[in-house]
Amino acid sequence: MALVLSEDQQLLKDAARNFCQQSSPLSVLRGLRDSKDEAGFDAAIWKQMLELGWAGMAVPEAYGGFQFGYGGLGVVLEETGRTLTSSPLISTVLIGATAVNELGSEQQKASLLPAIVGGELLISLALDEHNFHKPSHIETTATPTSDGFELNGNKTFVLDGHVAKKFIVVARSSGNRESKEGISLFLVDSGSTGVTVTRTLMVDSRNAAKISLDKVAVTEADVLGELDKGFVGLDGVLDIARIGLAAEMLGSIREVFERILEYLKQREQFGVLIGSFQGLQHRAANMYSEIELCKSVVRAALSALDDSDKSRQEIAELASIAKAKLSEVFMLVSNEGIQMHGGIGMTDEFDIGFFLKRARVAQQFLGDASFHRDRYASLKNF
Amino acid sequence: MSSQQDFRAATRQWLESNCPESMRTPMVQDEIVWGGRNPSFKNPDGKLWMERMAERGWTCPTWPTEYGGGGLSKDESVVLRQELARINARPALTSFGIGMLGPALLEYGSHAQKLEHIPKIVRGEIRWCQGYSEPGSGSDLASLNTKAELQDEHYIINGSKVWTSYADKADWIFCLVRTDFDVPKHSGISFILFDMASEGISTNPIQLISGSSPFCETFFQDVRVPAANLVGRLNEGWTIAKRLLQHERTMISSFGLASGQSDRGGTTSTVASVEGAAMHYRGDKDRLSDPVLRDEIAQFKIDSEAFAYTSQRSIEESRQGQGPNATSSMLKNYGCELNKRRYELLLKAIGSQGLGWEGEGFADDELQLTREWLRSKGNSIEGGTSEVQLNVIAKRVLGLPDILSINKK
Ligand SMILES: Cc1cc2nc3c(=O)[nH]c(=O)nc-3n(C[C@H](O)[C@H](O)[C@H](O)COP(=O)(O)OP(=O)(O)OC[C@H]3O[C@@H](n4cnc5c(N)ncnc54)[C@H](O)[C@@H]3O)c2cc1C
């Protein structure tokens, strides 16, 4: 298991970093928020990302991708995390393309993946139904009809839901609402009759929507993966998503920490740099240690995704380790980011608050630290 | 004892007939009565309630009647507080004059200054702001640079303050200025009061991460202030400044106190208490189904109760003539950290419904909660950061040596 970046990955990371710093600094997100942008991401920047091949990073060459693996996608996400770039990279690339690639039929892959890589298709997973991430707790129903299924239910926290052309809707085709059996995934056009999308403006200025499905008709051909047995595949996709999200969180954490350090070495009070106070030094040293652990678990998890010898169990454990750890440390570091800047940290004009807001959303999405500690314990049979 | 019982009965009766019904409901943010020259009363009962309480001096129950205060003994003021709490009465008046300036002025002001300012604070006629922090002087407050020079019976003030809460809404400011640049920093500071309508003052609101803009940059250019507005002796303002900070901290530490069944100032919404919200948003009836969260909330509640007893003990001790002291740093630090924990837990309690910013998909009180969570992050910065409080505890309470003294000018 490689815990350091390969030469290729390092080059990719440097390029991604350059691009994000130059073309997509944090001021872009601020501008999108302040102008109440309709799409919630910058179309021109997204187009450039597509040209850089980021949408096909982990997609096999056969479907128009670049086969850079999840390790490649991970380093890109780490850099977009530094600048808090808002783009369909998480919803469509990390989660949507992964779901299609992992679970789709030959035909589904051939029709959807090239469209994602080319930027024609934004696709989003419609999973959560409650205020808490509980992927097996599905109440949205898929009832068989003469030529397919009818979907009914409500979804929340659907990333980029207001601009997605397609949803991957997780629905219950059989079984009771807590059961992992009887869950199926369906591809649904956002324009289908019965689909209502309500954009929700989130505290981190990223994009999400609530979706209601009222007698939405889908066909057998719209089933993604195996009918009734969708949970296992979904869980695998979620783990990839959790690891990718952890990589993005790592970038944000490192950025906040560097900003803190810079401030500690620049702000003077009592005639000395505030970084000379041990009350702050020890906390900075502690954060540094935690961040070193974060880097390791993210690297370990990303490289496991690209390692065909890794078992499903090992990846699930690593996903929960990464998401639990990164959620905890992101909250710690972003809170310290405000506190160690004093009054200026509380101002909107100063960027540090954006990281706190992002931390709160990112730690919750796809399961918070407590969810993943519980899941880890179950995976380890204790 | 029996006189105290009489006092209780009389108070209860007076409150029954004088506290308007709508003032016995949970406070809503935009109905808080701040007073001032151009007061705004969203609810007309707010005006009535303030005026009735002010007439008896009960907006400032323990202040001397000579200056319009209630003249109550500490024991009587405790009874009044209990009786107000019994009917869930809203605070009749909230202000920096009551929480900060008044007590300091009563201790250090001249008779004339008290006569001029204290009654107006009691009656909510003048709204005050605090001109302490400057861009280069936050934790190191004593390094402040705003300058005041004496010229024919006036101080001419030049400089700027920052993070001045409600400077754009205040009528007067209590301000720290440097009156001597040639002595050690603590020895050249004076404490002065002036009208925010004076020529040469401008304010510029600053937006917080929560979206609201309660504080400002405040600029002074050749502001002329009568010399008689200096409080205490020239160059001895630091003592007053620190005393006032103790009152401020005691006030801020009350953020850490939950009010009765509620964690959020008595609101009736589903997100009023941490445990109530946690159960409501999980559809739980008698028992919170998430054992980890249950444990965390219980830990928080236990700390809150212990903190409430500690605040209470501190009040009782100060009644025996000890006054607020360095333990106010402990209360401030602990209370603010508790309040931040409360908001983290409230957001945890309601999950993704606590992640909205505005617009559809979230209830008003959910959006309000998210904003309050962001605002709570400032609690450990305003009124002296938690680090400053911990330094004060270490130095003044524990008597530990001070590394900074090596660096003193
Ligand atoms: C919401 C809000 C309202 C406010 N309202 C007012 C107001 O009305 N009037 C007013 O005058 N001011 C007000 N303030 C300002 C507040 O008092 C200052 O922000 C605070 O004292 C910190 O100063 P600073 O911002 O310059 O931070 P700095 O002093 O620069 O502190 C930066 C960081 O260094 C740490 N630090 C500094 N010195 C030490 C040390 N010796 N040991 C360890 N750590 C240290 C601090 O704790 C902090 O974490 C307000 C602030 C906020 C957030």
Ligand SMILES: Cc1cc2nc3c(=O)[nH]c(=O)nc-3n(C[C@H](O)[C@H](O)[C@H](O)COP(=O)(O)OP(=O)(O)OC[C@H]3O[C@@H](n4cnc5c(N)ncnc54)[C@H](O)[C@@H]3O)c2cc1C
């Ligand atoms: C918002 C805020 C709230 C604060 N609250 C308090 C508080 O309640 N109690 C408290 O003690 N400090 C308080 N401080 C001050 C805080 O303790 C100091 O910022 C910190 O301890 C660093 O030391 P200092 O500047 O007070 O100097 P210190 O080294 O603490 O000064 C030592 C003490 O000696 C006094 N002193 C030194 N030289 C002189 C002099 N020439 N004339 C008069 N006195 C002199 C100071 O007043 C001080 O009390 C507060 C500061 C801020 C920013």
